Every structure is written in C-alpha cells, then in structure tokens.
Amino acid sequence: MLRGYKYRIYPTEEQQVFLAKHFGCVRFVYNWALDTKSRAWKEEQKNVTRLQLQTLLASELKVNNEWLSEVNAQSLQFAIKQMDDAYQNFFKKNAKFPNFKKKFGVQRCNFPQSNRADFRHGLIEIMKFRGKNAIRCKFHRRFHGELKRVTIIKECDGRYYATCLVEDSFTPLPQKKVLRETSIGIDTGLAHFATLSTGEKIASPKMSKNASLRLARLQRSLSRKKKGSSNYTKAKLHIARLHSKVAHRRSDFLHKLTYRLTHENQVSCICVEDLNIMGMMKNHHLAYSIADAGLGEFYRQLAYKCEWYGIAYRVIDRFAPSSKLCHHCGHRMSKMPLSVRRWTCPECGTNHDRDINAAQNIKEFGLMALPVQRGEVKPVEKPPVDDRATKHLRSDAPKKQEKSVRTISQAAKSLA
Numbered sequence: 001m002l003r004g005y006k007y008r009i010y011p012t013e014e015q016q017v018f019l020a021k022h023f024g025c026v027r028f029v030y031n032w033a034l035d036t037k038s039r040a041w042k043e044e045q046k047n048v049t050r051l052q053l054q055t056l057l058a059s060e061l062k063v064n065n066e067w068l069s070e071v072n073a074q075s076l077q078f079a080i081k082q083m084d085d086a087y088q089n090f091f092k093k094n095a096k097f098p099n100f101k102k103k104f105g106v107q108r109c110n111f112p113q114s115n116r117a118d119f120r121h122g123l124i125e126i127m128k129f130r131g132k133n134a135i136r137c138k139f140h141r142r143f144h145g146e147l148k149r150v151t152i153i154k155e156c157d158g159r160y161y162a163t164c165l166v167e168d169s170f171t172p173l174p175q176k177k178v179l180r181e182t183s184i185g186i187d188t189g190l191a192h193f194a195t196l197s198t199g200e201k202i203a204s205p206k207m208s209k210n211a212s213l214r215l216a217r218l219q220r221s222l223s224r225k226k227k228g229s230s231n232y233t234k235a236k237l238h239i240a241r242l243h244s245k246v247a248h249r250r251s252d253f254l255h256k257l258t259y260r261l262t263h264e265n266q267v268s269c270i271c272v273e274d275l276n277i278m279g280m281m282k283n284h285h286l287a288y289s290i291a292d293a294g295l296g297e298f299y300r301q302l303a304y305k306c307e308w309y310g311i312a313y314r315v316i317d318r319f320a321p322s323s324k325l326c327h328h329c330g331h332r333m334s335k336m337p338l339s340v341r342r343w344t345c346p347e348c349g350t351n352h353d354r355d356i357n358a359a360q361n362i363k364e365f366g367l368m369a370l371p372v373q374r375g376e377v378k379p380v381e382k383p384p385v386d387d388r389a390t391k392h393l394r395s396d397a398p399k400k401q402e403k404s405v406r407t408i409s410q411a412a413k414s415l416a
Contacts, residue, residue, distance in 0.1 A: 005403035023107040076370025156240035173310035195355035271366025314366035
C-alpha cells in the first residue's frame with residue numbers, strides 16, 4: 001500500500017538557494033507545458049501528448065534555456081506529468097481547468113527516483129542532494145518500506161517539509177462483524193463539531209475564529225508598511241506564520257479525532273451523512289464557519305481510516321430526514337428550521353436534542369441499508385412515516401427523492 005509521511009526538514013542557506021532553483025524551473029516548465037497544450041487545442045484542435053511535451057523539453061526548451069539543466073531532469077518531467085493529469089481530469093469533469101503556477105505562495109517540486117532516508121543520522125538524500133549535501137530532516141516516526149517519491153514543500157511562512165511516498169507492507173485489517181452495539185452515527189454541525197449517537201458532543205475548536213483578532217491586528221500593521229520594504233516583508237511573514245499555525249492546529253485536531261473514533265470501544269461501523277459542502281459554502285452567512293471547521297477533510301480522513309482498520313463506513317443520502325424524524329416512534333415533523341435546537345414529538349411526547357436525535361437516525365438509516373446486517377442486526381420497528389422512498393445510501397440515481405414504493409417499515413421487514 002502507498003502511504004505518505006510528512007517530515008520537517010532544515011536545509012542550509014546553500015541548499016535553500018538550490019531548492020529555489022528547482023521550484024522556479026518546475027514552475028516554468030509546468031506553465032510552458034500548459035500554455036503549449038492549451039494553444040495547440042485552441043488554435044488547431046490538436047492534442048499534444050505528454051511524450052511530445054517531454055521530447056520538446058529536451059530538444060528545444062532546454063536548448064533555449066540552459067539554466068534548466070542545473071536542476072534535476074526528472075523533476076521537470078514530473079511537472080509535465082502533473083500538468084497532463086490535471087488537464088485530463090478537466091476533460092473527465094473531475095476538476096476545474098488547471099491554473100498557471102505563481103511565483104508566490106506554497107512552492108513544491110517532486111523527486112521521483114533515487115531517494116533514501118537515513119534515520120540514524122537524521123538525513124534525507126534526494127537527487128542533487130547526496131552525501132555531504134544531504135538535507136537534515138526531523139524523523140518523528142519511521143516508515144518501513146520502499147521510498148518511491150519525495151516532494152519538497154516550502155510553505156508561505158518559510159518552513160520546509162518533505163513528503164515521502166512509501167510502498168510499505170501494511171495491509172488493511174479484515175472487515176469487522178457489524179454489530180449494533182459497536183456502531184455509531186455522527187452528525188456534524190457548527191455549534192458542535194460532531195454529535196455522536198451515544199449522546200457525546202464534541203466541541204468545535206474554531207481555530208480561525210480564535211485567531212481572528214490577532215490576524216486583524218497583523219493585517220492592520222501590514223497596511224501601514226511601505227510595499228516592498230523590509231518591514232513589509234516581515235509583516236507578511238508574521239501573517240503567514242499565523243495562518244500556518246491555524247492550519248496545523250486544525251489538522252492535528254482532525255487527525256486525533258478521526259483516530260479516536262476508529263479505535264475507541266472497538267467500533268465496527270460508522271454512519272455519516274452525505275453533505276453538499278461546496279453548496280453550503282455558497283451561503284455567505286455560514287461559509288466562514290464551515291471552512292473553519294474543515295468538514296470535508298474530516299470526512300476524507302474518516303473514510304480512509306475506516307478502510308485501513310476494517311470498519312464499515314456508510315454514508316446515508318443527504319435528503320434523508322435525520323433531523324425531522326423522531327427516532328423513538330418514527331413520527332416525521334413537517335418543518336424543522338435550524339433555529340430549533342430542541343423539540344418535543346407530538347406523537348410520543350419524547351423531548352429531543354436536535355443533534356443527538358439526528359445522529360441516532362443516521363445510525364439507523366446506515367444499519368438498515370447495510371447488506372451484511374441481515375441476520376446479524378435487528379432493525380428498529382417503526383410505523384410508516386409517509387410515502388417517501390427510503391433510498392438513504394449514496395448512489396448514481398438522481399439526487400431528488402422520488403415518491404413511493406417502500407416505506408421505512410417495509411425496508412425493515414425485508415431485512416428482518
């Protein structure tokens with residue numbers, strides 16, 4: 001399995017200059033390849049392949065720009081590969097059209113071959129940086145396997161990192177037997193980051209919001225500096241460091257939370273809701289808080305960690321009435337505005353916390369639609385709620401819920 005390991009590196013001033021050359025050359029080749037490919041398609045409706053671009057790189061571009069020969073040739077070829085992949089993803093409708101790389105911001109370059117990690121001396125060797133020129137690295141953990149590729153990253157705050165792509169012997173754990181007692185439903189939100197079906201509420205850290213006052217003060221200080229001066233550069237660096245600190249804190253919180261959810265109490269199944277995060281970001285009243293929470297990254301980490309550790313991961317449909325449905329008797333409310341945080345069921349009189357009730361319903365919907373549940377988990381019997389179809393798992397079908405056919409009780413009986 002291919003896994004990534006990220007380490008902090010400490011290049012010397014001489015190494016920093018050489019890395020800056022790599023960043024600049026890789027950026028130049030990427031932009032040249034994108035411009036060549038785009039122009040050929042726009043003017044002649046002709047597709048320039050990756051092999052043709054690599055041939056032009058060696059025969060023309062390097063001849064006209066001799067300084068490209070100072071850096072690792074494989075890094076330049078890999079930049080063309082990245083551009084071609086981004087271009088193909090656009091036509092496959094998996095991504096937006098690739099943009100030209102900028103001189104400012106996060107810089108990176110790849111070293112696809114001939115890399116070595118020296119754990120004993122804390123050094124990492126890559127092309128053009130070998131022997132005495134090896135880069136000092138802080139290995140906070142070791143990996144076991146073949147080092148395939150190293151990506152050197154320079155962040156906006158001036159810190160350098162090395163991301164090592166390793167093919168190790170790790171194999172995902174066998175799938176656990178799904179039991180109701182060890183299954184949990186998770187409802188995410190903004191007031192609380194996550195609410196579990198067990199009743200536990202995890203507070204939202206609000207990293208950006210907590211740093212907003214200091215960020216505003218630093219930005220006011222930057223506005224008073226003369227653009228291009230030394231003090232202006234220092235002020236920009238202070239802002240970049242604050243942004244980096246917030247991003248690292250958020251990443252640390254998400255990794256620790258997802259690790260805990262996949263390891264605590266021998267969890268066998270995690271059920272979550274399919275949220276349209278990109279659509280939610282269009283709400284300008286909530287976009288800042290949604291971005292600050294990092295919900296998309298949370299679901300991404302949770303998905304691959306469940307796969308690693310043999311935990312069933314089920315995503316129910318975004319149109320499932322998780323908040324409107326009483327998990328006790330099955331009554332469905334006609335309206336449930338976001339301002340209502342607690343409500344009482346008119347049928348059974350149960351007083352519900354909105355988030356806990358939603359998490360419990362998400363768990364039930366996920367368990368009912370689980371193929372391996374038959375004969376192992378007994379679904380909760382619920383009376384018919386309405387004529388809405390119980391298609392709660394993500395599928396290729398249209399997103400609108402179609403009327404009819406199976407009610408929640410009928411789905412439960414078919415699995416019993």
